Each structure stands twice: as structure tokens, then as C-alpha cells.
Amino acid sequence: MSTSTPEGSRSPDDYCTPDALLHSAPSRDVTPEDLVMAAGRDVTPANLDWARRKLETEGQAAVEKLLP
Template sequence: MPTSEPGADRPSPDRATPDKLLHTRTGTEVSPEDMVLATGRDLTPRNLEWARRKLAEEGPGAIEKLLP
């Protein structure tokens, strides 16, 4: 008969993905095209303009808010 330890069904904390690996930025410039594609939208002039404004207001970290 198998025995189970309390909490054995929970993931171990040492198996969690480190925070530094969860971020999307790679140290490269974030382009308006990157922003549009991160939202799943088409690359249209209107969407690119939205992305330019978003980057101007929030900087390259704006893409972090769009991707998990």
C-alpha cells in the first residue's frame, strides 16, 4: 500500500522557473513591430502607431505587460 507525504502533490520550490528566465526582454531594442506581434494583432499602420505611442510613453518595458 503506497504512502503519501503531506504536500507531495505540490511542486517543489526548487523546481520553479527562476524569475530572471520569465522576462521577455533579451537586451535588444523593442520595436513597434515586436509590440504589435506580442498582442497578436496584424501589422497595420494603425497598430504600429499604437505601438509607437505605447513605447514612447512606457519605454521598452511595455512589452513585459503584454507577454506572460
């Protein structure tokens, strides 16, 4: 008896986020879009403005505060 779920019966929520969308890395600057996505927010103009302000005032620490 197999415990795997057939592809056709999976819900869209069962899939992992592709690596191409998880592109924040410590070796480069974090963009406002990176910060919005890391915070679990939708990428909207208002959230991008929030992230720009946060990065201007806190720098890299803005991202580090989101980490567990």
C-alpha cells in the first residue's frame, strides 16, 4: 500500500515555493520586495513603501528581525 498522494489529488497549497522565488541571499542587498515576501505580506505598493522605509532606517537588521 502506497502512502504517497497522486499528483492529481494534491491541492495547490501542497506545492513548495520554487527556488527562483526564494531569492534573498546574504551575499547581496535585500530589495524591498524581498522584505515584503519574507514578512509574509502581499507585494503591493503600500507594502513596498513600508519595506523601503524599514530598509532605509534599519538596513539588514530589518530582515534579521523576521528570522526566528
